Amino acid sequence: MTQHQADDLQDLDDLYQQVILDHGRRPRNFRALEKADGKAEGFNPLCGDRVTIEVKLEGDRVADAAFTGKGCAICTASASMLTQAVKGKPIAEARRLFEEFHHLLTDAAAQDGEEERLGKLVVFAGVRKYPIRVKCATLPWHTFKVALEDGGKVTTE
Numbered sequence: 001m002t003q004h005q006a007d008d009l010q011d012l013d014d015l016y017q018q019v020i021l022d023h024g025r026r027p028r029n030f031r032a033l034e035k036a037d038g039k040a041e042g043f044n045p046l047c048g049d050r051v052t053i054e055v056k057l058e059g060d061r062v063a064d065a066a067f068t069g070k071g072c073a074i075c076t077a078s079a080s081m082l083t084q085a086v087k088g089k090p091i092a093e094a095r096r097l098f099e100e101f102h103h104l105l106t107d108a109a110a111q112d113g114e115e116e117r118l119g120k121l122v123v124f125a126g127v128r129k130y131p132i133r134v135k136c137a138t139l140p141w142h143t144f145k146v147a148l149e150d151g152g153k154v155t156t157e
């Protein structure tokens with residue numbers, strides 16, 4: 001993490017900032033999966049974020065999810081928290097989480113129960129104030145969605 005990246009986050013709410021910085025510095029599930037069932041590569045040219053998401057599926061569940069790549073603190077933290085959030089979830093539920101996360105970042109009015117279902121992911125609500133940063137946070141999710149279809153490449157442009 002460079003000073004520049006830390007500065008970008010200084011306006012976020014303190015608690016939210018702590019969580020994002022922690023995941024940005026020590027990302028969880030940062031590894032390649034052996035024999036992944038799905039894989040996709042995401043690229044955000046505005047920031048330079050690159051993230052590869054891999055998933056292992058068992059029946060209708062996401063058995064495992066992991067990522068590799070190089071992104072800014074927000075992108076890395078988002079990918080890290082995504083892998084934690086979707087692991088063990090039914091695929092349908094993981095897709096719904098994508099929709100809800102997307103709402104959280106692009107639509108000021110959260111819908112009923114959305115914040116509870118998002119759990120720790122609500123820390124990204126603060127990113128909404130920074131439209132350019134929204135793509136950093138949503139890139140891993142767009143990439144995850146394509147990885148479920150084993151779909152290839154994603155770009156935010």
Ligand code: ZN
Binds near residue numbers: 044048074135
């Ligand atoms: Zn970024």
